[in-house]
Amino acid sequence: MKxxxxxxxxxxxxxxxLVLGVVTLPLTVPLCAVLDAVRGTPLALTRTILFFxxxxxxxxxxxxxxxxxxxxxxxxxxSREAWLNANFRLxxxxxxxxxxxxxxxxxLRFEIEGxxxxxxxxxxxxxxxxxxxxxxxxxxxxxxxxxxxxxxxxKRELLWDPCLDLCGNRLPNYxxxxxGADSAREIAGIQRLAEDLGPRDGVAIFPEGxxxxxxxxxxxxxxxxxxxxxxxxxxxxxxxxxxxxxLGGAIGLLEAAEGVDALFCAHVGFDGIQSFRRFLGGGLVNxxxxxxxWIVPGADVPRDRDARIEWLFGQWQRVDDWIDQRGKVxx
Numbered sequence: 001m002k003x004x005x006x007x008x009x010x011x012x013x014x015x016x017x018l019v020l021g022v023v024t025l026p027l028t029v030p031l032c033a034v035l036d037a038v039r040g041t042p043l044a045l046t047r048t049i050l051f052f053x054x055x056x057x058x059x060x061x062x063x064x065x066x067x068x069x070x071x072x073x074x075x076x077x078x079s080r081e082a083w084l085n086a087n088f089r090l091x092x093x094x095x096x097x098x099x100x101x102x103x104x105x106x107x108l109r110f111e112i113e114g115x116x117x118x119x120x121x122x123x124x125x126x127x128x129x130x131x132x133x134x135x136x137x138x139x140x141x142x143x144x145x146x147x148x149x150x151x152x153x154x155k156r157e158l159l160w161d162p163c164l165d166l167c168g169n170r171l172p173n174y175x176x177x178x179x180g181a182d183s184a185r186e187i188a189g190i191q192r193l194a195e196d197l198g199p200r201d202g203v204a205i206f207p208e209g210x211x212x213x214x215x216x217x218x219x220x221x222x223x224x225x226x227x228x229x230x231x232x233x234x235x236x237x238x239x240x241x242x243x244x245x246x247l248g249g250a251i252g253l254l255e256a257a258e259g260v261d262a263l264f265c266a267h268v269g270f271d272g273i274q275s276f277r278r279f280l281g282g283g284l285v286n287x288x289x290x291x292x293x294w295i296v297p298g299a300d301v302p303r304d305r306d307a308r309i310e311w312l313f314g315q316w317q318r319v320d321d322w323i324d325q326r327g328k329v330x331x
Contacts, residue, residue: 003165010162011063018056025053044282047105054101062094062163087170088149094163095140102133107286110141114293118146122197123263123295124253125150126312128242128319129206131270133284137291138204138265150204151193153249176249178209183248190249191256202263205253207245207316217243235313241271241323245316247309254308259298266319267291268326290326 021028032045039045069086072078078086102108125138135158138150152168156175159165168175174189193203210216217236220243224233236244254262269289296315302308 003159003169006159007162007165010160010165014056014059014063014162018053018060021049021053021056025049039281041282042285044280044285047285048280051101051105054105055098058094058097058101059161059163061097062090063166065090065094066163066166084149084171087167088143091139091167091171092144094167095136096144098136099140102284106284108284109286109288111288111290112141112293113291115142115145115291118142118148118263119261119295120199121148121202122199122257122260123148123202124194124257124260125202125204125263125265126207126245126250126315127204127265128267128323129208129211130267131211133270134267135206137267141291147200148202149200150202153190153193153203153205153253155209187248187252191252194253194257194260197257197260203253203257205249207250207312208243209246209249210243212241212243220244235317238317239320242316242320245312247312250312251305251308254301254312255305257298258301258303261298262296262301262315263293264296264315264319265291265293266322266326268323292322292326 028049029046032049033043036043036045069090072086073083099110125142127134127138129135135154138152142148143150151171152173154164154168154173154175156177159175172193174193176186176190190205197203217239221233221236224236232244267289269287302311
């Protein structure tokens with residue numbers, strides 16, 4: 001769908017939902033509180049209603065801010081650097097507001113390891129994908145604190161979020177088509193993100209491509225077994241909390257950014273909301289999300305493709321092992 005037609009649907013829809021949500025709060029909050037009492041959940045439905053109202057409010061604020069930036073661009077004619085920087089600041093502000101909403105509404109807490117003092121970039125950030133909520137963490141936690149302007153590899157379906165659509169398309173991100181209809185084009189699009197990376201730039205990718213479930217892992221194993229690739233089959237079977245990295249995008253990015261440091265992120269805490277049912281059951285209430293980061297210098301990343309694949313699976317096994325160990329501590 002063309003961007004104009006999509007935005008003619010999504011922008012009025014979000015403003016309409018916000019008005020509806022605010023007007024009905026005096027009814028929905030007491031009703032949800034009663035349902036929570038009956039269900040024995042820690043005000044999960046009530047907190048969810050309040051959070052989604054918060055989300056819609058800052059989504060609409062982000063749309064208005066995007067519009068104001070558009071007017072500013074037409075009138076003031078800023079430089080490309082100033083234009084990109086303004087949209088980067090808007091992105092950081094918007095994602096921080098969503099994280100703050102989760103903190104206030106759900107009592108969510110964050111513990112971050114290995115991120116106090118990052119050396120100068122650029123970076124290739126390889127991040128675990130456990131929930132739709134973790135997609136904003138690079139901007140909300142890393143960019144906002146350290147000023148690293150990540151270029152994101154984002155699934156195309158998220159263009160239906162108007163803030164991501166408006167601001168995200170002004171910045172050098174790539175909205176990837178995960179259907180596999182033209183893998184070469186998608187890999188080339190991801191590789192373009194690695195062009196002209198400076199010391200305060202980075203590329204953020206979720207190499208699994210989708211959230212982990214046992215059913216998804218089983219389907220991947222079945223495909224690998226049918227293909228006869230025993231090496232990847234055994235490597236995938238050894239993973240217990242994450243899916244194997246999709247090699248096209250991840251390896252393609254490493255090829256396009258030789259010598260760039262690799263930054264890895266593993267986290268626990270969002271696993272309880274892998275389904276909407278668990279989310280409504282209070283899976284996010286009073287949770288602590290723990291994130292750990294580590295850097296592999298670009299000089300230590302292998303140049304040979306087969307060696308790169310082995311190295312990437314080794315790092316991803318480290319992600320899996322950390323989740324296993326930290327999950328036992330949290331439980």
